[in-house]
Amino acid sequence: MTRQEKQWNEREKKDIEQIHQRNLKIIQEFKNGEKLREWELKNFDEDFQLQWDEKRELHALESQQRFFQQPPHASCTRGRGQSTRDHG
Secondary structure, X not given: OOHHXXXXXXXXXXXXXXXXXXXXXXXXHHHHHHHHHHHHHHHHXXXXXXXXXXXXXXXXXHHHHHHHHOOOOHHHOOOOOOOHXXXX
16 A cells, blocks of 8 residues: 555544544434333333233133032032932
8 A cells, every 4th residue: 555545544544433433422322222122122021921921810710710600510400319210
């Protein structure tokens, strides 16, 4: 490289560094926003999982409750000790 090309390259490197330094604050704001969005999404996912688990448990309990509250079947309501032939 010629001396002039080397000087030009050095000026370009300095210009790029200056632009980078000026934009660091803006870049940092975006990085902070990105971190906040990731944190918020993580919290949404955790909340959803907790709600899903609660609903699953509630549905299981309601199902058990309905099962035990069902009236007995007709075959179970006949008098004890009576055979099915007596009800002919």
